Amino acid sequence: MAASMRLLFRRVIRLSHRNINVTAAGVSRGSGCCWGPSTCRCFSDAAGDSSTHFGFETVPETEKAKRVYKVFENVAQKYDVMNDAMSLGIHRVWKDMLLHVMHPQPGVQLLDVAGGTGDIAFRFLEYVRSQQERQKRRASRSMQTPSWQDISNNYSTEDVVESQESRAVVCDINKEMLKVGKQKADSLGVSAGLSWVVGDAEELPFDDDQFDIYTIAFGIRNVTHIDQALQEALRVLKPGGRFMCLEFSKVTNPVLARLYDAYSFQMIPVLGEVIAGDWKSYQYLVESIRKFPDQEEFKGMIEDAGFYCVQYYNLTGGVVALHSGFKL
Amino acid sequence: MFRLLTVCIRQLHSSSIKFTDSCYDGLYPGHIHTTPMQKALLAVGSGVAALQNPYRHDMVAVLGETTGHIALINLRDRMRSDPEGYAVLTERPRIRLSTLDLNKMASLPDGSFGREYVRFLEDNRVTPDSRADVKFVDNEELAYVMQRYREVHDLLHTLLGMPTNMMGEVAVKWFEAAQTGLPMCALGAVLGPLRLNASRLQSLFTSLGPWALQNGRRSRCILSIFYERRWEQDLDDLRQELNIEPPPVTLGATNRSST
Numbered sequence: 119m120a121a122s123m124r125l126l127f128r129r130v131i132r133l134s135h136r137n138i139n140v141t142a143a144g145v146s147r148g149s150g151c152c153w154g155p156s157t158c159r160c161f162s163d164a165a166g167d168s169s170t171h172f173g174f175e176t177v178p179e180t181e182k183a184k185r186v187y188k189v190f191e192n193v194a195q196k197y198d199v200m201n202d203a204m205s206l207g208i209h210r211v212w213k214d215m216l217l218h219v220m221h222p223q224p225g226v227q228l229l230d231v232a233g234g235t236g237d238i239a240f241r242f243l244e245y246v247r248s249q250q251e252r253q254k255r256r257a258s259r260s261m262q263t264p265s266w267q268d269i270s271n272n273y274s275t276e277d278v279v280e281s282q283e284s285r286a287v288v289c290d291i292n293k294e295m296l297k298v299g300k301q302k303a304d305s306l307g308v309s310a311g312l313s314w315v316v317g318d319a320e321e322l323p324f325d326d327d328q329f330d331i332y333t334i335a336f337g338i339r340n341v342t343h344i345d346q347a348l349q350e351a352l353r354v355l356k357p358g359g360r361f362m363c364l365e366f367s368k369v370t371n372p373v374l375a376r377l378y379d380a381y382s383f384q385m386i387p388v389l390g391e392v393i394a395g396d397w398k399s400y401q402y403l404v405e406s407i408r409k410f411p412d413q414e415e416f417k418g419m420i421e422d423a424g425f426y427c428v429q430y431y432n433l434t435g436g437v438v439a440l441h442s443g444f445k446l
Numbered sequence: 447m448f449r450l451l452t453v454c455i456r457q458l459h460s461s462s463i464k465f466t467d468s469c470y471d472g473l474y475p476g477h478i479h480t481t482p483m484q485k486a487l488l489a490v491g492s493g494v495a496a497l498q499n500p501y502r503h504d505m506v507a508v509l510g511e512t513t514g515h516i517a518l519i520n521l522r523d524r525m526r527s528d529p530e531g532y533a534v535l536t537e538r539p540r541i542r543l544s545t546l547d548l549n550k551m552a553s554l555p556d557g558s559f560g561r562e563y564v565r566f567l568e569d570n571r572v573t574p575d576s577r578a579d580v581k582f583v584d585n586e587e588l589a590y591v592m593q594r595y596r597e598v599h600d601l602l603h604t605l606l607g608m609p610t611n612m613m614g615e616v617a618v619k620w621f622e623a624a625q626t627g628l629p630m631c632a633l634g635a636v637l638g639p640l641r642l643n644a645s646r647l648q649s650l651f652t653s654l655g656p657w658a659l660q661n662g663r664r665s666r667c668i669l670s671i672f673y674e675r676r677w678e679q680d681l682d683d684l685r686q687e688l689n690i691e692p693p694p695v696t697l698g699a700t701n702r703s704s705t
Contacts, residue, residue: 384483384484385487387484388487391488392494392508395504397478401478
């Protein structure tokens with residue numbers, strides 16, 4: 119109850135202080151982006167109070183969520199294939215790095231927001247399982263001569279331990295993405311400790327202080343109000359819990375930046391058209407990356423939300439940044 | 447009077463708000479700007495995708511759009527020099543379920559163009575709405591020419607008397623390649639026969655193929671015809687007017703097997 123009241127209160131304050139941040143449909147640096155000047159932007163007077171960016175387009179805030187939903191509804195079936203094609207498989211390395219930095223121990227509760235097709239959740243469960251096996255091996259090595267009591271304990275607690283401990287909740291606003299995720303889980307035969315929940319990152323359907331780790335991988339730039347999503351992350355984490363975010367960020371090296379821009383704007387929409395039959399969704403993707411704040415700015419936003427010990431790691435020269443913060 | 451005016455303006459304003467989704471950033475609805483580099487990549491990518499999976503009609507469409515610039519210009523010029531073609535270019539008719547009155551056409555006498563077209567749609571179980579929209583042509587008029595070419599394809603099947611099985615499609619492709627010069631048609635014409643069995647290949651190369659090529663070359667530009675005004679015309683009469691001979695071999699319809 120108190121949580122929802124707090125949320126409402128915060129919202130009211132935010133609405134009254136809102137600055138209209140209209141970003142013009144700027145042209146990207148370097149070559150490539152051929153979107154002409156924003157001559158035909160349809161202004162809806164119904165929600166005319168504030169607008170936000172949808173890629174390089176300016177849209178009313180109320181519309182952004184709807185359009186993002188449609189984008190992911192369209193791409194859900196080919197999402198994983200496209201990820202592999204666009205990043206040449208490197209996205210797997212980025213996600214593995216996230217798990218490596220996270221280093222979760224058995225018994226930990228994970229909330230993966232915007233987790234859609236379940237990549238992080240599957241990796242988490244596998245990591246925890248291998249950790250558990252390692253612990254067991256270590257324990258069995260140290261017990262060279264176990265007593266009958268120890269042996270019978272081991273047999274009885276084997277299965278019980280797994281189901282009581284590590285749990286991964288995948289939360290996504292988009293039902294199509296969750297559907298694809300569930301199908302993947304079924305085909306991999308993973309079901310223990312995994313749940314799928316439809317929810318909005320700006321208003322999570324969970325109580326306070328529930329989770330040890332909150333992750334959001336390549337999802338937060340699609341959220342209309344990032345600060346709200348960060349507040350919600352703070353709320354649902356237990357004290358001592360960790361917030362981790364993987365997201366596309368700014369490339370610092372100028373040579374790499376030009377290559378990256380050229381690749382993004384020339385190649386990725388073409389791949390989207392050829393593989394998924396959808397140019398516009400992937401045009402949105404590369405534009406939304408450019409609109410997201412850079413590493414330092416995002417670090418500031420996380421600190422503003424109330425997290426401590428915020429730091430970031432640049433991956434692949436800054437193409438992706440892994441931000442981490444703690445709730446204390 | 448004044449009140450009426452303000453009401454009208456308000457209605458227009460609100461209707462423009464409702465059309466926010468159709469508000470487009472390009473030369474025509476569905477147009478996507480592309481750099482020459484992107485067009486080249488699209489041409490290669492769509493070509494590979496279409497070869498791997500010939501049922502990806504959208505890839506065939508993209509291949510046609512990205513490689514057909516010169517052919518489209520030629521077609522547009524031919525249409526302009528023909529009085530009926532010029533009328534088509536200015537009035538921009540579209541062949542879609544929403545614009546056709548199929549019931550009325552079905553009630554026309556047998557042997558008339560409209561009746562035979564409806565029969566073709568029924569026999570082969572196709573609909574005129576299955577054509578993809580043009581996206582990558584950077585000229586509004588040429589985009590219409592491309593769209594018209596796609597929509598006239600089914601009418602061409604009727605005119606040539608070809609069904610929609612592999613054999614019929616290859617024959618139509620040969621005709622189109624000779625007529626339009628679109629690289630996508632030429633590619634389809636070359637690669638299509640690879641999926642035919644030996645006896646059909648023989649039939650293609652001895653009778654059907656040469657007939658298609660000859661007629662493609664000598665017939666009047668098929669895009670220049672205002673088909674929407676000719677449903678009542680007798681089919682044979684129309685063929686004569688267009689300088690198309692009837693097919694040497696009659697092929698059965700709805701033969702959906704691949705060869």
